Amino acid sequence: MEFIASSINQRIVRISAHLNPPPNSQMEGSCGLLRRGNCRAKGGSPGFKVAILGAAGGIGQPLAMLMKMNPLVSVLHLYDVVNTPGVTADISHMDTGAVVRGFLGKEQLEDALTGMDLVIIPAGVPRKPGMSRDDLFNINAGIVKTLCEGISKSCPNAIVNLISNPVNSTVPIAAEVFKKAGTYDPKRLLGVTMLDVVRANTFVAEVLGLDPREVNVPVVGGHAGVTILPLLSQVKPPCSFTVEETEYLTSRIQNGGTEVVEAKAGAGSATLSMAYAAVKFADACLRGLRGDAGVVECAFVSSQVTELPFVATKVRLGRNGVEEIYPLGPLNEFERAGLEKAKKELGGSIEKGISFARK
Ligand SMILES: NC(=O)c1ccc[n+]([C@@H]2O[C@H](COP(=O)([O-])OP(=O)(O)OC[C@H]3O[C@@H](n4cnc5c(N)ncnc54)[C@H](O)[C@@H]3O)[C@@H](O)[C@H]2O)c1
Numbered sequence: 001m002e003f004i005a006s007s008i009n010q011r012i013v014r015i016s017a018h019l020n021p022p023p024n025s026q027m028e029g030s031c032g033l034l035r036r037g038n039c040r041a042k043g044g045s046p047g048f049k050v051a052i053l054g055a056a057g058g059i060g061q062p063l064a065m066l067m068k069m070n071p072l073v074s075v076l077h078l079y080d081v082v083n084t085p086g087v088t089a090d091i092s093h094m095d096t097g098a099v100v101r102g103f104l105g106k107e108q109l110e111d112a113l114t115g116m117d118l119v120i121i122p123a124g125v126p127r128k129p130g131m132s133r134d135d136l137f138n139i140n141a142g143i144v145k146t147l148c149e150g151i152s153k154s155c156p157n158a159i160v161n162l163i164s165n166p167v168n169s170t171v172p173i174a175a176e177v178f179k180k181a182g183t184y185d186p187k188r189l190l191g192v193t194m195l196d197v198v199r200a201n202t203f204v205a206e207v208l209g210l211d212p213r214e215v216n217v218p219v220v221g222g223h224a225g226v227t228i229l230p231l232l233s234q235v236k237p238p239c240s241f242t243v244e245e246t247e248y249l250t251s252r253i254q255n256g257g258t259e260v261v262e263a264k265a266g267a268g269s270a271t272l273s274m275a276y277a278a279v280k281f282a283d284a285c286l287r288g289l290r291g292d293a294g295v296v297e298c299a300f301v302s303s304q305v306t307e308l309p310f311v312a313t314k315v316r317l318g319r320n321g322v323e324e325i326y327p328l329g330p331l332n333e334f335e336r337a338g339l340e341k342a343k344k345e346l347g348g349s350i351e352k353g354i355s356f357a358r359k
């Protein structure tokens with residue numbers, strides 16, 4: 001009788017602790033129950049530890065869901081300045097291997113980051129119609145700076161996937177923060193331009209009448225307007241385009257983000273396709289970390305491929321992050337002209353990020 005009563009009491013305590021975590025305690029998914037001794041088996045699976053910063057946002061939530069489904073992830077930390085208790089409780093009920101923990105507010109940033117192998121950052125404000133990505137600089141630059149200071153302190157060896165816009169400036173900011181802290185490893189800092197590749201594959205497949213999963217379009221340069229440069233001459237499988245097709249595709253790929261911002265009419269920018277792209281890219285980084293051979297994706301990284309300090313190109317991912325940076329390859333006249341335009345804008349955005357961080 002006593003045993004049953006105490007067991008029921010324990011359960012009530014357990015449920016109320018889960019619903020009302022004490023202030024400043026980290027919220028936990030299944031592992032909170034494990035710590036209190038109510039489960040027999042160890043949760044989680046062998047794999048990598050991944051943190052998402054900005055996990056309660058439009059990208060963060062579907063990204064968290066998809067990362068919880070990724071068999072390479074054993075521990076998933078969800079950090080935001082709002083709403084992580086709900087998102088964590090929700091996602092932690094998925095019966096996949098990764099253990100989920102939630103962290104709320106700056107005082108929990110250190111715990112969120114300690115021990116992480118990969119940190120994905122979609123924190124920051126999105127565009128509204130009429131805005132450029134650069135219009136987000138004033139708010140997002142400071143957010144990225146603070147989060148990167150946390151990374152330097154708590155997981156300086158983690159691979160960082162930076163999604164927050166303007167990527168062309170936030171990646172240089174992150175690099176400067178890491179340099180200042182003495183933790184900078186250019187191989188481990190990657191701006192996420194995967195959505196440009198995902199869009200390019202989709203739009204090119206539409207024009208060619210192919211399955212988008214069979215198409216691979218390298219997209220180089222940066223992640224804003226004319227800095228987004230699809231290399232249609234290097235599409236796989238090999239194919240050719242008319243001048244009209246080239247112009248249409250280049251413009252659609254460069255303006256894909258604006259297409260979504262306008263369709264959402266003030267409710268934000270791409271979130272679902274971005275979460276898909278972010279997971280595709282994060283999975284490639286984790287496969288690289290695991291030691292898989294031949295993992296090649298496009299990303300915005302520190303590079304000597306052009307005269308600019310950062311550019312998006314194809315990179316090979318491995319145990320240390322970026323193991324190899326590929327040259328741009330043979331460009332046609334249209335692409336050479338596009339590259340010149342891209343470099344002009346990109347240089348200014350990179351410089352803006354560097355000056356902000358050095359202030
Ligand atoms: N790289 C790309 O291809 C790409 C694609 C789409 C969107 N983005 C960018 O991603 C960012 C996020 O977009 P979204 O639609 O998810 O926005 P959102 O507003 O829906 O979510 C952003 C989240 O960041 C959180 N946040 C704000 N300040 C924070 C801080 N200091 N620490 C931790 N979290 C913080 C917010 O609370 C919110 O939950 C935007 O800057 C957007 O432009 C980039």
Ligand SMILES: O=C(O)C[C@H](O)C(=O)O
Pocket residue numbers: 126127133165195256257258260261269270
């Ligand atoms: O367009 C935006 O502002 C978000 C993102 O950069 C995108 O390409 O969808």
